[in-house]
Amino acid sequence: MSGYMVVFLAGVGMSRIGKRAEAGWELVAEAFNELLEMGIPPEIIDALYVGVQSETYEHQIMYGTLVAERLGLLPKEAYRVEACAAAGALALHTAYLAVKSGHVDAALAVGVEKMTARSTEEVTDALMAASDYIDQMSGVTIPAHYAMIARRYMYQYGATEEDLCMVAVKNHEHAAANPKAHFQRKITLEECLKSRPIATPLKLYDAAPISDxxxxxxxxxxxxxxxxxxxxxxxxxxxxxxDTLSISQRPDLTYPRAVAEAARRAYEKAGVTPKDIEVAEVHDAFTINEVLIYEAVGFAERGGGYRLIREGATKIGGRIPVNPSGGLKARGHPIGATGLAQVYELYLQLAGWAHGRNTGARVALAVNEGGVNSAAVVHMMRI
Amino acid sequence: MSGYMVVFLAGVGMSRIGKRAEAGWELVAEAFNELLEMGIPPEIIDALYVGVQSETYEHQIMYGTLVAERLGLLPKEAYRVEACAAAGALALHTAYLAVKSGHVDAALAVGVEKMTARSTEEVTDALMAASDYIDQMSGVTIPAHYAMIARRYMYQYGATEEDLCMVAVKNHEHAAANPKAHFQRKITLEECLKSRPIATPLKLYDAAPISDxxxxxxxxxxxxxxxxxxxxxxxxxxxxxxDTLSISQRPDLTYPRAVAEAARRAYEKAGVTPKDIEVAEVHDAFTINEVLIYEAVGFAERGGGYRLIREGATKIGGRIPVNPSGGLKARGHPIGATGLAQVYELYLQLAGWAHGRNTGARVALAVNEGGVNSAAVVHMMRI
Structure with missing residues (x-):
């Protein structure tokens, strides 16, 4: 890409994740305050892009304008970008395009969701809007999609429910060192295995929580x-x-092609290989998806992802630490915020600021997806 | 912007606008077919961005993926961008950033809305999600916002209900020559003045229709x-x-600052002045807004916009033809599609392809807005 801008992350911010009393924009203000405390002068910001699935949760679609106004950034360029749970990374991608093009010199990527004021039924329905119509009409919820994928993966490669629960155990262990995580506590394998079924073989502890x-x-x-x-x-x-909106149209349920394709392009552009990655944050909306992503980004061969978990390779201190923040599973999963919560963690990791969970990494990968891997966003970052 | 890409529009497509039986993506396919018939090879498309307010109307938020799949463009980059009625122009803006940055060589900007399957009450509620919470809670609908603005403008500058209706008469006259318009027929001033009140002083014929x-x-x-x-x-x-989400926070109801600011920047970047513009498509969601935009983009001085209408200056054949397509008022207003319906018309105008309504223009301006002018997008185009 010679002749074009090199683009940098120059700061991040994040609210505490969890069940919060505040409105979405107030959580954005909390995150923005952290950025300002890093010494970023707000007047340099030329544009902002907001990843949010807000229409259902907060009955608000002018979220770009809302955030610009509440942060004192009017009349700057601002709008909303979206692909369900991939919205946060898409806000970053849009900011990247805006700066790389020379359109602006500084752009703020914002991700936010305020979910806990709605009932579980309302959230389930809102998330089903990320499915193809045939699946919506058939009543296939998002957990049911991941359950079918998990069942197939276990059948095809011999992984067990224990293997999946070990992803949750690892991510809770990481989150215990993250003061902003939704769940700052460890869990045992037994707790996970005995948690109530959501969509068999997936249990409550295989699933990311509903978070703000x-x-x-x-x-x-x-x-x-x-x-x-x-x-x-x-x-x-x-x-x-x-990738296809319906998983029924994919040749192999266990291979998230959109993730693999975005990763392939990212490795090529950055001129690195999977072996060069020293830390990653990946989209473990359900434990099975973290395992699938290991394979799609080349950390493991096809069908070998669950062995990384068995070996402890993706723990902090392991060969390739994944989800040092605690992941969606334990850091929490406010839909529009998740992609940028990943980037927040990786910025801290690369800067050496992830106190109590530093990996010392210098090259990082982020995988954010929406619609059961029907859209995937991969960012490669280095310091 | 030396050193950066010059970016071109190389083709357009549009479905017939109106009450349609098809799903949103099928209308996109109809528009795409027109682009293909111009001789564009689909394999050159690297990315697509979709402007749509679909969550309410079609219970679908993965609209980028949906369109990519249905047009045969998987696994290309695709996502949704949004700021209510400004979504279409924001899709174009994102495509512009993607190409200008060198990230891709060809990007498709798509706008779509399928509204008529919902009741007027559902549409009214969906559009209110573009308002600030205080206005939503107070029950101030979008037509009520524009009614307050119209009332103030009439008081401040002496414009009349006849002046506003003349915008509708002009745009219906233009649409009569547009085979894809929602309303392909002329109306009289009397018809408009006698149409039923929507939010006084605005009447049914001051308002853009609900369209697909x-x-x-x-x-x-x-x-x-x-x-x-x-x-x-x-x-x-x-x-x-x-601009502020609530019009109650603006110093002057009659001056859409976001439009003025986006236009100011656009004139500066393009190195042109209002006098250089030879044709424009502007956001006449209600007749009053076309008049406000005349002033905000410098076609008239403050308070002088309605005189352009009285003089016939903005008719085809006049000094500065505005909305030769028929505008939102008569071409129709499918929310997410509108910004790109404007660009469609301007491409035809600049190419000399707007049979029966050609203006011979070589420099064109498009103004698309969302949330009662709380977000504005201005495009400057030339051939």
């Missing part, structure tokens, strides 16, 4: 970057790929 | 442009600005 939260990241051009007091993290690649 | 439709535009880099058989229209500027 906001996260954001500042993307800047090289020109602006030099003037800022914060660590600079290069965005070496930002790639988006898609 | 889709429109799209192909954005390409200079490299790709040279290989295509279609007329090339330069996107000389693509600018987005915001």
């Amino acid at each position: 939260g906001a996260a954001l990241a500042l993307v800047v051009s090289e020109k602006i970057a030099k003037k800022l007091p914060t660590p600079l993290v290069e965005i070496a690649a930002s790639e988006v790929a898609t | 439709g889709a429109a799209l535009a192909l954005v390409v880099s200079e490299k790709i442009a040279k290989k295509l058989p279609t007329p090339l229209v330069e996107i000389a500027a693509s600018e987005v600005a915001t």
